[in-house]
Amino acid sequence: MEFALESEAILLKGEPQLPLYVGLFHASYRVESARGEGMVLFGPGAEEGRKTVVTAEDVADLMAATALVPVTAEALRRALVRSVASARYWQEPDGHDVIAGSAPVRAQLVRVANHVAASGHVAGWMSPVDLPRQWRVEWEQNDAPGLWTLSGEPADGVLATWRKAVEVQEARAAVERPADPTAAWGGEWWSMPPARLLHSTGEFEDGSPVGLWCVEDGFGWEKAETRAVAVPGSARIFEVTGASDWAQLCRSYPLEVTAQKRHDWYRTTGRVGRWVMPDFSQMARDHDGVHLSTAAYLSTAGEAIEVDNESASVVAGWNPDESYWFTAEVRLHGDPAAWACTDANSEDAAWSRR
Known part of the structure; x- marks a missing residue:
């Protein structure tokens, strides 16, 4: 998931909105809000944000439409670092984890995993x-x-x-x-x-x-x-x-x-x-x-x-x-x-x- 987000950030740098990033945010917000957690939205657009409905299926569609950049050591490291930094094994999985673990999104993550694995940059990860x-x-x-x-x-x-x-x-x-x-x-x-x-x-x-x-x-x-x-x-x-x-x-x-x-x-x-x-x-x-x-x-x-x-x-x-x-x-x-x-x-x- 982090590599897909990294790809979008690279390819759409300078654009006013990153569709996958925003869609994942809203889907995660709904998951965490349903259990009484998550950030509090405020300021311009907050009311609209609270009403926005994005499902795991929607996130899967956004992932399918996200082009993947060629794998580099730097891009892969950034994705790995963010994944490690988000670990929190003393509480419930956060909204991003829940959405990433859903069946429709996992199916799309296979494409990302194959792309990363084929690059050769992860050979050392299994050594x-x-x-x-x-x-x-x-x-x-x-x-x-x-x-x-x-x-x-x-x-x-x-x-x-x-x-x-x-x-x-x-x-x-x-x-x-x-x-x-x-x-x-x-x-x-x-x-x-x-x-x-x-x-x-x-x-x-x-x-x-x-x-x-x-x-x-x-x-x-x-x-x-x-x-x-x-x-x-x-x-x-x-x-x-x-x-x-x-x-x-x-x-x-x-x-x-x-x-x-x-x-x-x-x-x-x-x-x-x-x-x-x-x-x-x-x-x-x-x-x-x-x-x-x-x-x-x-x-x-x-x-x-x-x-x-x-x-x-x-x-x-x-x-x-x-x-x-x-x-x-x-x-x-x-x-x-x-x-x-x-x-x-x-x-x-x-x-x-x-």
Whole structure:
């Protein structure tokens, strides 16, 4: 969807109106207004906007009429960045998500997906971790210092502390929180390893780290430093290439999180039942790291993934092409590189070397 919108913006630059963008806005507004959410329209045209009826079928027709620009690395990155930035796995899908997930619009999205896939620019999205090109991002404007700063202690210690905290939180949530998943409760909705472990991403075609650009639930950082990450070729890496790999992780190293996740994960998936996630402290005994490919991120994030007849899980809080490392043999090396972001809090945020 984001690539279709990007195509329209490029092709109709300077035009007074973008039909797909406007149609999607009105269709999404009606979805969110029906559940008492969404923005409040005011000013000239507000009354007409509130009365405008655009259905998912109308959006599908607008998509069918939208020409697609040739795929470039820059256009594709902008679409990916906007998709990641819009993730919100602690509440209901927004109007755009609902419309994009409707049957008529999904049928039109196949044309866009085929166009993107045929370009060759997304081959790396389905590849294993790119060992020679791994980068760690350190944010200079850090609104959550305890969460994003590397701990300096051995990974097994970080993982043991994390596992204990999850167990304590689960026991407390089982006592303090209602079993009704629709109740107005929330908590830690993510399911990645502890952020204080060394983690890294690969890079885009221009050499800039993916982790600079693609951040779920970011803080609008404007400055960062990156350092290269050295990974030995012998590292045992579990590759998450799709939902089946994530489900396998959850079956092999199950960690019960029903009481603490049920409310957030119900809101984003609509599923009622038992929830688990991988116990990375146990996984670290057999693996040196875990990598979530960009393709796996796009196909799994925010979805209810069936683990067995009783359990499911959600990939949440991860970023595309992200790896977490469980061994001291993976280390930082080289000098840091400084980066700055322009328009950090807009859809046109862009990173460049300082």
